[in-house]
Amino acid sequence: MKIYIEMLGCPKNEADCSNLKGYLKKLGYELVDNINKANAVIIDTCGFILEAKKESIEEILLNVERKKKDKNYKVFVTGCLVQRYSKELEKEIPEVDGWYGILPPKTIAEKIGKEKKLISTTPEPIYHFEDRVDESFQYAYVKIADGCDRACSFCTIPYFKGPFKSRNIEDIKKEVEILVKRGKKEIILVAQDTTGYGVDIYGKQALPELLKTLNDIKGDFWIRVMYMHPDHITDEIIDAFQFSKVLKYFDVPVQHGSDQILTMMNRTKKSEDLKKLINKIRNIYPQAIVRTSIIVGFPGETDEDFEKLLEFVNEMEFDRLGTFIYSDEEEASSYTLDKKVSREIAQERLDILMEAQARISFEKNQKYLGRKIKVLFDEENDGVLLGRSYMDAPEIDGNIFVKGNYREGFCTVKINAADVYDLEGELVEEG
Known part of the structure; x- marks a missing residue:
């Protein structure tokens, strides 16, 4: 077959x-x-x-x-x-x-x-590693856990993925070692919430221990961590980003900036708590890239709530931001909430928010003009290389475009042009 x-x-x-x-x-x-x-x-x-x-x-x-x-x-x-x-x-x-x-x-x-x-009545979302076949990209996703025990009111994942389940550290280490030996230069750790890693099998948040274990693997490669629930980011997790191979890239989906909406979303940290968390990350790691996700059009979101969200985004100046219109899912507890926001209003709010973020992103990108950046190339199209730095995750963030032939491994690029989300540059031969 x-x-x-x-x-x-x-x-x-x-x-x-x-x-x-x-x-x-x-x-x-x-x-x-x-x-x-x-x-x-x-x-x-x-x-x-x-x-x-x-x-x-x-x-x-x-x-x-x-x-x-x-x-x-x-x-x-x-x-x-x-x-x-x-x-x-x-x-x-x-x-x-x-x-x-x-x-x-x-x-x-x-x-x-x-x-x-x-169809198992109890979903089995995690795997034990034996072997895998990957695309030709220089990065690979490694799932460290799946399922979810959180109770965000807009989310249905616990309903069909089941409770949070972690893989053990040795199994993950084995998979990463194989990927690095095969030439992968970026390992991207994913789960529904990576901050919960290990709680179910080790009785504690074991992400710091996992990062140390993977950082000790021989080889020249990056480790990127995705999907960190802001309510559960601890000082120990933040400190674990000090390891040399762990990218100072913090994917922290805050979901909103209005305390009223955050409460209705069943999120613990409110806007001031989120600001303190993000500022703490930036104070410890001045080069940190903070990525977030926002939901607009949540039931009951008023014009005032949206203005608070807009003020929050403008103040925090996230390096990367993804915005989504609320999806009314029947198994989510938010499904029963009144005062639904129309699709038209939600789309209008999304457009306003993304316009604000475009300004923020453009201003941030201008700072890289003339600078040299370490880049991994994902593909080549008609003599143009598409690459990324530590600042950008595949498929969701920006790219760096360079004329030339495809190259494996880390390359140095001098940035000579910057637009809203992407950068352009030229290869630099390091002597």
Whole structure:
């Protein structure tokens, strides 16, 4: 069977798919990088918010149409959407050859084509490492935990991913060692909330210990940490970013700047607490990049709440910011709240917020003109290299564009142009 894997959703899915490919290859399946060469597809879905659900369903239906033209073509669907809506999906799209919920990659590989439906009532979101097959990029996502025990009112993840579960340090270390030996230059640690790492298996927040262990692995590579819930960032976690390979990149989704909305979101830290946290990070690490995420249009968000959010963003001047319109999910506790904000008003607020952030980002980027920056290149298109520095995570942040031929490893780039989100430069040969 020639299998193409269609990965949708978050970087945690990407880590899962890389491990799934490793198991499939061991079992003798042929993996192809073009769906037109495949006679089977595995679609790893996202079921988090409305737009992600739509994308997943559209991809399933697209492949079902292909199946109607080619009776030998197989369609298998896995992941969050299946775990969340398995009964509805099986009823509405009977053409699918296999439905598999949130299960370890090894289980999915072993069951593909052998069972029509496999949905565990207790999701199994983490994997144990044996092998993986990655894209040619110089970075790799490594999932250190999954599931969630937090109670953010807008979030449905605990409903379909189950409680927070961590992998043990030795298993993660083994995976990272293999990736570094294979030439990966950036290891990106992901979980629903990386600050919770270890609590379930070690009885404490073990992210600092994990970072020290990974930092001690031989090799020249970066370690980037994603998704740190601000309510649970401790001094010990902040101190762990001192390790040489750990990037001073703090991904801290604050979600809002109005205390009223933060309370309704069931977040502990309020605006002044968040300001103190961010300022503490910046005082300890002057070169720190602070990235955050904001939700606009939460039920009950008034014009006054939005003005407080806008003031908060303007004052904190986040280095990187992603804004999302609230998605009203039926299993989330916020679903029952009154005073829903219309899509039109939410979009207007998003546009205003992003305009403010564009100004902040442009001013920050101007500071890099004439400076030399350490860069990793992800790809080359028509003689233009697309790269990133420690300041930017793949796919969600900015890029550095350089003319030249693709190069592996760390390179030095002198910045000679800067716009709102991206930089341009030239390669510098270091003597």
